[in-house]
Amino acid sequence: MSGLVLILVFFTLPETFPPILLKWKAAHLRAITGDEHYRAEVEVRMDPFLTRLGRACYRPFLLTFSEPIIVLIALYMTVIYIILFTFLDGYDFIFGEIHGVSIGVQGLCFLGIAIGLFLATPLVFVIRRKAAKAMEKASANGKDKLQPEFRLWFAMFGAPAVPISLFWMGWTSYPNISIWSPLAASVLFGYGILCIFISSYQYIIDAYEIYAASALASITLIRYVAAGGMTVVGVPFYQNLGVHYTCTILGCISAVMVPVPYIFYLYGHKIRARSKYAPSD
Numbered sequence: 001m002s003g004l005v006l007i008l009v010f011f012t013l014p015e016t017f018p019p020i021l022l023k024w025k026a027a028h029l030r031a032i033t034g035d036e037h038y039r040a041e042v043e044v045r046m047d048p049f050l051t052r053l054g055r056a057c058y059r060p061f062l063l064t065f066s067e068p069i070i071v072l073i074a075l076y077m078t079v080i081y082i083i084l085f086t087f088l089d090g091y092d093f094i095f096g097e098i099h100g101v102s103i104g105v106q107g108l109c110f111l112g113i114a115i116g117l118f119l120a121t122p123l124v125f126v127i128r129r130k131a132a133k134a135m136e137k138a139s140a141n142g143k144d145k146l147q148p149e150f151r152l153w154f155a156m157f158g159a160p161a162v163p164i165s166l167f168w169m170g171w172t173s174y175p176n177i178s179i180w181s182p183l184a185a186s187v188l189f190g191y192g193i194l195c196i197f198i199s200s201y202q203y204i205i206d207a208y209e210i211y212a213a214s215a216l217a218s219i220t221l222i223r224y225v226a227a228g229g230m231t232v233v234g235v236p237f238y239q240n241l242g243v244h245y246t247c248t249i250l251g252c253i254s255a256v257m258v259p260v261p262y263i264f265y266l267y268g269h270k271i272r273a274r275s276k277y278a279p280s281d
Contacts, residue, residue: 081227089234116190155261158195170247
């Protein structure tokens with residue numbers, strides 16, 4: 001599936017990287033005017049390939065240690081991934097051992113998360129309306145785009161849903177309580193996870209512009225390295241602590257991270273103003 005999406009993107013998505021667009025524009029101007037003085041910055045600098053490759057490789061690590069936005073968003077995404085992987089490990093215990101359903105039905109229980117993903121769709125229309133009004137206000141002030149912090153609305157709507165769903169699932173997973181209760185909690189979990197993912201990626205892309213690829217590489221590396229270990233830790237977690245306390249611990253950890261999108265929404269522009277890589281308004 002991802003390969004198909006990659007092919008579609010490759011053949012249908014236009015180039016958006018500003019240095020390349022300027023290079024193409026300069027080449028076009030040279031072709032129609034015959035004036036060789038039209039040169040883009042990337043053509044003037046003429047850095048060797050190995051120099052550019054080295055710069056692209058070390059920049060994600062540089063951003064990791066120098067950018068507060070990257071550090072905190074990476075920490076947030078890592079925590080969310082740890083919770084996600086551990087949460088999924090608990091399905092065997094919650095629906096298999098507690099409610100005694102078959103393996104096939106356990107697989108169907110994951111549909112709750114999928115439903116939650118789709119339930120995040122109406123937010124698009126709500127936030128789009130807010131964006132239209134905000135853009136009108138920005139245009140009146142002579143600006144042609146919204147601040148990156150506007151992208152955090154999804155996360156602000158979804159962040160509280162993750163700890164709520166974990167506490168809900170953890171303390172309603174009893175044999176004498178309907179199986180529909182943890183299933184409903186999984187719907188809320190799916191909704192919250194998607195809102196946080198979408199919002200975090202959009203915010204980083206808008207905040208770092210031409211350095212967005214390096215910023216995303218930094219965040220992706222950190223979260224997979226840290227969260228990947230939970231695939232082997234999750235099951236012993238449930239075996240030793242049980243469903244109730246495991247979900248409670250995960251809920252408490254996620255609750256600590258809930259303020260992150262609100263903090264960046266309020267103070268992100270001040271942090272970007274001090275950044276070397278995130279352009280400020």
